[in-house]
Amino acid sequence: DIQMTQSPSTVSASVGDRVTITCRASQSISDWLAWYQHKPGKAPNVLIYRASTLESGVPSRFSGSGSGTQFTLTISSLQPEDFATYFCQQYNTFSWTFGQGTKVEI
């Protein structure tokens, strides 16, 4: 299976900060990568797919980049509702695998 290594595991940030989360694949996955947000007690939701395509309804402060083995999720100006856990998922090679998650906290 392809291993997804996500960093950092925790980010301490303030409202208005720019936050960057990285996901590295153990082998090339082209741009078959998605990013998700998960808040406690709620269903996770997809933010970005195909590495950089914003899901409908997701605020434009979220952006994704990368291809091959290195990917980045950026939140340009952190809002109060963005404090959550973020994780990546590769869907290049069956079975799909996930990063370990990054918790964005105050």
Next chain:
Amino acid sequence: EVQLVQSGAEVRKPGESLKISCKGYGYNFTTHWIGWVRQMPGKGLEWMGITYPGDAETKYNSAFQGQVTIAADKSTSTAYLQWSSLKASDTAVYYCVRGYYYLEVWGKGTTVTVSS
């Protein structure tokens, strides 16, 4: 609104059987793949497998093949995850998900606790 509504938390003893469910609302259940993701306590997410309600085609992560059964009933728009004999190591939160590649819609999760 498209949503996946999962059944409630379960507590079972090792060796018991269990079936948890996930009902789809707001979309054509028959034409979208639906599957399951596991999160063990303190661990990351693991994709378990998916099924296509339209023709019952089902695919498993090799790690879960033979350990669980994934199925869907298109007449009730409900997907199921089933165990015939639970182990303590099956203790986890199980998320129902829609999508074949990236996971477009998630349920809130069902907590399964297996303890003697």
